[in-house]
Structures are given as C-alpha cells and as structure tokens.
Amino acid sequence: EMQMVESGGGLVQPGGSLRLSCAASGFSSSLYWMTWVRQAPGKGLEWVANIKQDGSEENYVDSVRGRFTISRDNAKNSVYLQMNSLRAEDTAVYYCARDSGGGNYLPWGQGTLVTVSS
Amino acid sequence: QSALTQPASVSGSPGQSITISCTGTSSDVGSYNLVSWYQQHPGKAPKVMIYEVSKRPSWVSDRFSGSKSGNTASLTISGLQAEDEADYYCCSYVPISTYVFGTGTRVTVL
Numbered sequence: 001e002m003q004m005v006e007s008g009g010g011l012v013q014p015g016g017s018l019r020l021s022c023a024a025s026g027f028s029s030s031l032y033w034m035t036w037v038r039q040a041p042g043k044g045l046e047w048v049a050n051i052k053q054d055g056s057e058e059n060y061v062d063s064v065r066g067r068f069t070i071s072r073d074n075a076k077n078s079v080y081l082q083m084n085s086l087r088a089e090d091t092a093v094y095y096c097a098r099d100s101g102g103g104n105y106l107p108w109g110q111g112t113l114v115t116v117s118s
Numbered sequence: 119q120s121a122l123t124q125p126a127s128v129s130g131s132p133g134q135s136i137t138i139s140c141t142g143t144s145s146d147v148g149s150y151n152l153v154s155w156y157q158q159h160p161g162k163a164p165k166v167m168i169y170e171v172s173k174r175p176s177w178v179s180d181r182f183s184g185s186k187s188g189n190t191a192s193l194t195i196s197g198l199q200a201e202d203e204a205d206y207y208c209c210s211y212v213p214i215s216t217y218v219f220g221t222g223t224r225v226t227v228l
Contacts, residue, residue, distance in 0.1 A: 035217075037164075037219075044121070044205075044207060044219060044220070044221055044222035045156070045158075045164065045207050045209075045219040045222070046121075046219060047209070047216065047217045047218055047219055050215065050216070050217075052215075057215065059214070059215045059216045060216075061119055061216070062119055095163060095164070100169075101169075101170075102152040102154075102169065102170055102211060103152050103153075103154045103169065103209050103210070103211055103217050104154055104166055104169035104170070105154070105156070105164070105166060105209075106166050106175070108163040108164055108165070109163065110163055111163060
C-alpha cells in the first residue's frame with residue numbers, strides 16, 4: 001500500500017524554524033516529483049513547493065520563497081521542508097503528496113500541524 | 119499565483135446533478151489540460167477525483183466527471199449522494215513547474 005507519513009510539526013515562535021519530514025512507503029519516491037501543500041485552519045488548500053525526482057529543480061509559492069527550502073533523500077525515500085523565519089500566517093496543516101503526473105496528487109499524508117504563535 | 123475561482127457553495131438534493139466551476143486564466147487553466155479535482159471531508163486529507171481535466175482514477179465513481187472550456191474547468195457530480203457532501207478543490211498547472219489550487223467549494227446534499 002502506498003503511504004506518506006509526515007512528522008515534525010509543532011508550536012514555534014514567530015521568527016523561528018521548523019523542519020518537516022515526509023516518509024514514503026509502498027513505492028519509490030525517486031521516480032516522482034514530490035510536493036508540499038498546506039491548509040490554514042478553516043481555509044482552503046495552498047500549493048507550497050515541489051521538487052524534481054533528482055532534486056535538481058525546486059519551485060515555491062511566492063509567499064514562502066526565500067524562507068522555505070524543500071529537499072529530498074531518495075535513499076531514505078523521504079522529502080523534507082525546512083521552514084525558516086516563520087510567521088503567524090504560516091500556521092497550517094502541512095501535507096506532502098506524490099505527484100503522479102501533471103498535478104495528480106496521490107497519495108497524500110495525514111498532515112502535520114504547524115502553529116506559529118508567541 | 120492567484121487562486122483559481124470557485125463558487126463558495128453548491129447544493130443539491132439526492133439524485134440530482136450539480137456542477138462546480140473553476141475559473142482561471144489563459145496562462146493556466148486555459149493553456150494546459152492539467153486540471154485536477156480533489157474531495158476533502160472534514161479532518162481528512164484530500165483525495166483526487168479527477169486528473170488531466172477528465173480522467174478518473176479507477177476507484178472513483180463514474181458519477182464524477184470533469185471537463186474544460188476556455189479558462190474554466192468544471193466538475194459534475196451526477197446522482198448526488200449523501201457521501202458526496204464535502205469540500206472540493208480544483209488545481210491547475212502554472213508554468214513553470216508550479217501549481218495553484220482553487221478557492222474551494224462546499225457541496226451540501228439537501
């Protein structure tokens with residue numbers, strides 16, 4: 001069974017940092033683009049970042065560019081999101097997902113909650 | 119990277135058909151057949167229902183269908199059932215190599 005499991009969320013103060021991890025199982029993540037999507041409490045989905053199969057290309061939504069860094073370790077079948085200079089508006093559930101092609105995100109993880117507050 | 123525009127809510131009675139629109143621009147929805155649709159029940163992760171405008175994963179009911187005309191994509195749910203009550207989001211490719219979600223639509227089964 002294909003599965004994604006996120007971890008690393010928690011409470012952090014504004015300006016702080018957090019590193020999210022996403023472990024894939026049931027498939028080789030090295031064959032796919034991998035993506036992070038977030039959802040603020042009571043709000044809609046927001047595409048955050050993606051990374052190419054070999055890590056040679058990364059893309060970000062404007063609101064996180066320069067603060068967040070996506071990376072991957074294909075040997076560990078994992079993808080990461082390093083979040084720096086966190087703001088209150090970054091508070092959200094963060095999901096990782098496999099891009100099965102052209103924005104066909106499957107599977108998704110269960111999400112990990114990041115709360116930025118003093 | 120502006121969110122695609124969806125109606126905030128759509129409702130229908132059991133057995134009826136409803137359509138959710140997703141309006142983008144000529145730079146995203148209008149230029150690429152890379153529009154997907156996601157269903158999300160409260161407290162759950164999203165689930166893909168349609169990808170590449172009109173393709174349906176094998177496990178998704180054929181009551182769900184997708185289409186596109188110009189800068190607007192649409193998701194139609196026919197034979198509406200209570201279990202279809204959820205939030206629905208469209209998603210489109212935006213060059214180069216990024217994506218954008220729609221604002222989301224709450225579907226209510228009356």
